[in-house]
Amino acid sequence: MDAQRNNAKGPQLQEGKATQMEGPDLESVIERAQGHDAEALGEIYRLYVRRVFGLCRYMLDSRESAEDATSEVFLKLQRSIESYDGSIPFPRWLLRVAGNQCIDALRRRKRGRQVIVEVEEGAAVIEAASSEPSPLGAVLSTEERAQVRDAIARLPENYRVPLVLRYYGELSYDEIAQQLGLQRNYVAALLFRAKQELRRKLGHRSK
């Protein structure tokens, strides 16, 4: 039963892995998609659905909502792709769009409230030098990676969202700050604290 479930985890997303499109090819596909070519849009879907779903899955708390958000992203892509100007790599742009979609979804759930609220004054200043750093080890086994993933999924939302946007979506601090409506400094602090919390969780687990 478990094996079946693992197989079925990603919604048939293996295709995206299989082929990585080269620059010029991708450009032409994007151009065609911007001209509302259904085939090109399908190609983009095939290439990136896995990455987009992954981001949504990490950011939202159920597979169901992640699927919904993924669908939304690609549905809206028909229009939104017109605004893509090639200034940043397409995958990153797409993940930014997906990140926005997820934040919208989180906001909707909280009925319009801000997803992450700056609570502490001067939160960006953290005297971390005092604590001896013990970052996560360099090489991880499959099982350990799964533990890390599990720990990330269990992080509180205000840590999880920026962490995933940064290390999965590879968004810059500024982009994250813009999406979440936060100060750049605060994003840095959140990321830092998220990692500390992650270490604490994983350290706690191995003991």
Next chain:
Amino acid sequence: MECYSEQIVSIFVDGELAVEEARRLRDHLATCRRCRQLLDALRAENRVLSESLQELPEEAASPAGFARLPWSLGWGDVVVVAAVLAVGSIVVGWIDKLSIPEALQWLDPFSLNGRTNLIFNLSYYFAHGGTAMLDDYAAVVGKFFLLLLLGGSALLLGRRWRLHQPGLRLLIVLLALSLSGFALERRHSEVVTVAANQTVDDTLLASGNIVRVEGVVNGDLLAFGGSVEVRGTVKGDLVSFAKRTVVSGTVEGNIYNFSNSLDLDGQLGHNIYGFVQSLRVNDRGRVGGGMVVGAGDVSLEGEVNRSVTMYAGNADVSGSVGRELTMTGDNLTLTNTARIGGNLSARVRQLKNVHIADGATITGTRDIQVRVRQSHFARPRFYFYQAVWLAAAMLVGWLGLVLFPGFFQASTHAVGSGWRSLGLGVGVLAGVPVAIVVTAITLVGLPASLMLLALYLAAIYLAKVWVGAFLGQMLLKPAGATKSDWLLGLLVGLLILTIIGFIPYLGGLVRLGVVCLGLGAFAWQLYRALRPAITA
């Protein structure tokens, strides 16, 4: 020079430190071993994070995943499409040949006439006390779920998934065998007549505007039509699905009847089971067994040998009942000539609606209960039943959550889509009965329609569970999405729904809304589950 804080180094590793500060840090790194080690460690950590995030999180971390069908979806699709096409072609062929006869137009939901008739009849029925049987209907559904619960528990405890499949296959095979098993003579025309000197040896399936039996049918008579008249003899059962059914001859078996009206003038060997608007047993009519009917109006002038159980808006008894008479509904009248061999028990809304003439003979006790809404709350039994109902719903919820975790949670979630669920739910609530009837008419689809009916009833029951769970979750807003959170939410939601459900008028509306919402969520989820992959 003083070392940099871990956070600054971390920002540097992320490549987000301001140019000037980054340059100073780089200078410092050249001289400080400790900071270099920190830098390496943080870089490694970032790598770990990126690598770990390459794969998707374990479903266990958030249990809302939907366990997909294990078999290859590509082939699965082909199989499903093939099966649907095959079944579809058979059904279409059938319907084509059948070409709903004129006589059944009153029942054809696609014609305006049929629709108005159906709606009129239904509303008439419910308006005239037909609702009385809804409680009992709920009890039947409850029992059904108890069985399901027991079966499910056994399945769960034994974890004998392998046993489960052969069992299912056996059921299918049995169904298939039972279908082709009986000999059947089919007749279809405007007027189907078995003449007085004619004998049909097999079961007769007759459909037409008028189905008239003046001769003898040795098997069962399955009749579909505008008017079904039995003047001769049916040695088996009479199953009739008609606007008007008149039996003035003899039926030696049982009568199963779904008609607008059923008149029994003649002799019946065994029992009547019916769901009719108007049932009349005339003074010449004689029922060898008993009667279980749901009807708008019942008029009992003849003789019934055994017990009579009826859910009726109006019941007039002037004939005789051999044993108990049990009635639930609005009006009951026993005339001077009425004779009840056993106890009389009636549950009515108002005592003044029961008229028992002085001359009426009742051998046993008289038990007339007035069903007053308020009295519910005064009786401890009521609370006991509510507790049992709640426990059963919780158990069903738990069982569903254990057996189909993804589906149940997703259905709960789908309730949140509000209007989509509600709209879809209204459509399903109204559409499925039509589909059931249409499937049933084709007869070959009778098992399919029964299964559909079972699924429909189950979904109606489960609607409360999903809406309850959703409501609970909305109110409690649990931090996690664990099973116990879900169940706690379910308990809270069900309690609220139960309490609201008892508010007069509003309660009924809320219940209807809950059923629609839940059904819609279920239908939507079913659609999603059967859909091969997420589609953009």
